[in-house]
Amino acid sequence: MPRPLQLLLAILPGLALLYLSTLLYLGGRPLLALAALGFACLTAIVYLRPRAYTWRYLFPGLVGFGLFVIFPLAYTVGISFTNYSSANLLRFPQVVSYFQNETYLAADIKFPFRLYRTGGEPAVHRIALVDPREPGRFHLTEPLVLPDQAQTVDTTVVDAEALPASQPLGLREIIPLRAGLQNLTLRLPGGKLVTNTGLRDFGPRLPLWEHNPADDSFVNTRTGEHIRPDRETGRYVLAADGPAGPAGTPVGPGFRAWTGLDNYTRVLTDKGIQGPFLRIFAWTVVFALGSVACSLAVGMILAVLLEWKELPFRKVYRTLLVLPYAVPAFISILIFKGLFNQNFGEINLILDSLFGLRPEWFADPLLAKLMILLVNTWLGFPYMMIVCTGILQSVPDTIYEASAIDGSNAVHDFFKLTLPLIWKPLFPLLVASFAFNFNNFLLIYLLTGGGPDMVGASTVAGQTDILVSYTFRIAFRDSAQNFGYASAIATVIFLIVALLSWWNLKNQKV
Amino acid sequence: MSSVSLRSLEKLYPASGKNPPFHAVKGIDLEIHDGEFMVLVGPSGCGKSTTLRMIAGLEHISAGEIRIGDTVVNDLLPKDRGIAMVFQNYALYPHLTLFENMAFGLRLARTPKAEISRRVTEAARILGLEGILDRKPAALSGGQRQRVAVGRSIVRNPRVFLFDEPLSNLDAKMRVSMRSEISKLHARLKTTMIYVTHDQIEAMTMGDRICVMKDGRIMQVAAPLSLYHRPDNLYVAGFIGSPPMNLLRGRVERRDGTLLFIESAEADAVFIPLAGPLATLAASVEGRDVVFGIRPENISETPHPADSVRLTLPVELSEPMGSETNAYLKTGSGTLIARLHNEKRYAMGEPLAVHLNLGKAHLFDAATEQAIRP
């Protein structure tokens, strides 16, 4: 006997999904509608069948994870095999319908129109077209509000008596309404479409391309040009040499095409990409290793120092030292961005007044990298300090007492006793920290944005870019928006970091 | 009627991950009478806790049948079996007060408020928990926590109480006093109780009957004293009693017309001439490998009235305990512990003459490990 909560959990999402499924179906996405329907069934099964008990607890979490981690992951890997970019943005059917919808205005025939205002706020109008072949016959629309986006409206055939009684609007009144008129397409009996061609007339529009469904090729109805889809490059191209250009000249918008491993091989073969990619990769590794090493060194020194039991005010020191970790990272990073500013920043102000130096923190690649490491050490050492303190406290005091009796000193103690003892629990945390910094997008993007730019790269690439910020810029901050190539790099990054964490997890034997 | 009966009960854990399949309980039959205090005892991994948890309904039953009273409870939920359980780690709800801890089950059963209050107060009175009912478990001592756990069982008015090693987290002193409290509780409530422990002293002092288990099988079910005096097999003989029964491996042989037990040893083998009822038993296993068993208190410095055998063995170690002394005597293959009623300290290697009371000695078949009975 299902309980109320159980019914609620089964029925509410079920109904919501059914509703969504209907919407999707009506919206012309039958496959997605089917998926939503299947999902609704799954929810019902999980929450009503006693045998699926365990999954009741797992289900919500796994759905969230599937939708927002696994789906994006698979999607990204998927588009890494395509040429998806701003030049190849649309799907193939969208491009086909683009050509199908392209029309031209027939110059030989014109329908003069009359515009009647039939109602108040917002203004309602009726349009009557005079049939040029049969004067006295009119094509009249129902009352309508002139649309602010493209709209097709039906007309009915009437004679002069049926026209609205009011006076048609004059030119002066029509001028401000032109934008609305141009959005209108009127459908005449027989399906012929006419659109506004000026202040006085409507003219028929004819499809420019004739579609051949067999191979999705098109013939231009005016010039007779033949175009065919080239699925390698994701463009329609001229099938033969002609006045518009030689065979193979692209026509119209590009579509997403399956390009296989092209994006991956480009990294290895295209000089304009390979050079910057390898340099960015090297810097990513150097940056991640350097960040871990520097913050570990600082954090460890402080942790050891604060473990000294005779030192007064240890708690106060510790709290103050944790501060950089407590402040949200985006605030700290932006503070540094401002402080390091070459012209207005306080750091250069001080350096200038003390030593007469004004280092170009954001223009000089080496200085920019140094600045990034400095800032990341500042951000990262408190975490290392916390972690090291925790591990140090697990080392029994008695071994230091024993070594003191053996005549050891502090430095010797640290390197010969402490370090070997804490290394084992510390190592997995260092690997995790490396993986984190390998993808430390926030720091790079907010601090330098990857700049200064590399010279001679064929995509946007900066001297301080790490792989993940490079990827982001290729996809979102470059006019080419090369999603395919960005996704290929994303896939590579994912493989590297996933392997690293798999290895780390395995070593911990959890 | 709240007897409990187990028929061919089995528990098989299937292989999971790297763990091979594990046959925890291998078909046991046990009848626990109404009002009886039954103790399940055995080493860890013998299946005693698994058996108890199957009775409670916390483990699925792989095969066999459990009846409580007249009902087969195999497919009943724990709450519908009329049982209450006290766990080893008390399993108190740390975020609830003592009162709420005890009232939890009653509230779930939508018992009227007045009734809850009456039952909890009554249980608190029995267990001496009055006045601290508004505290949380963290503020209690181990003994008090255990009492709350027992109280939580009492308020449920169960037909059967289940105890899963309830005293093993207590210190030695507390354990003794809680032991007698649980015994008193049983005397007072006269409810069936099933008690799991690995501690043979708890088993001996508390149980009406004891069920000794090993490797998922029952070794023997009997009242404490008969278990002590008439062990069915080598395992029970060695498990019950402290120090344990002396067990010597050897053969029964006839030399010059007398039956002898001869220890199997390279040198200095002990020869025990057999007489009385033991000799009659031994006659049936002449020439076979046997194990000779005798409890330390049946080895003394003075002869026993009947059928006693005198042996002289070197002392390996002696432990004066005050009222008595445990003397470890060296035999050819091991030691014999004698519990001597004196306060002497023996020198190492000193030869000591002792008398074995053959009337209380046992013979076991070395191959089957079963006691040799007429």
Place this chain on the structure above:
Amino acid sequence: MKASTTRRLKLAAAHCFLIGFIALILFPFLMVVAISFRKGNFALGALIPTGDDFSLEHWKYVLGIPYEEIMGDGTVRTVQATTPVLVWFWNSLKVASTASALIILLSGTAAYAFARMQFFAKTTLLKSLLILQVFPMVLALVALYALLQLIGTYVPALGLNTHPGLMLTYLGGIAIYIWMIKGYFDTIPVSIEESAKIDGATHFQAFVRILLPMSAPIFAVVFILSFISLISEYPVASVVLQTEDRWTLAVGAQSFLYEQNFLWGKFAATAVLSGLPITAMFLFCQKFLISGLTSGGVKE
């Protein structure tokens, strides 16, 4: 030298080092506080604003209070922020806390199944979650954008440029929290729930009435950790939220520091205003968090 003198010297050296280091660490914070009270947006005049340099204009700006500004040519104009920083702060608070609460709901129930139930491929699933989670959100943006666009077509309230839509994308980040909560559940003896079942509780009652109240500390840790990480989340928010009034702090604060339009003073006031409460919350819960950080993220 006597042992006690050496010791005293060492102590003095340690104090000097620590005080010097802390001064260096705190320098950026103190600077930002000073800058937020300084007139104009350029590093001119004294480091600590006094007298003429002192001004509350940046604070008025971020709080949405109108103030008068003297332009370069001597004219005076009244300035008021179109979107006060407080709106961003509220947006951030709303998004981060709601998403964190939902994350707890999802990861708590999943962790319960992982800790207490047996099911097919449990360990594999748990490890896969952890490994798949390393795929950074930044790299998934194309897909998240497409997903939200699709959802938004049918359910506009969950689409692009909405806060619920942004929260939705954050719900994927639960693997680490499942891991942490499961670790905590593992330390609670199963017998407590078994005891509840004997007392008559169903599975779900034992979970809700016994296990959940006992696990309050770990839920607090998860909530705060998730809250802090979501407050700082920039890439997804910057792509999903398109209009200024919907921005979160991380997106908004960044907009003050374009090289062409360097509003250093206004940024400083924003940083102090938004950084203080979050920092205070962190320090307040520090004890909780540190145990969570050292034991949770990576389980021994």
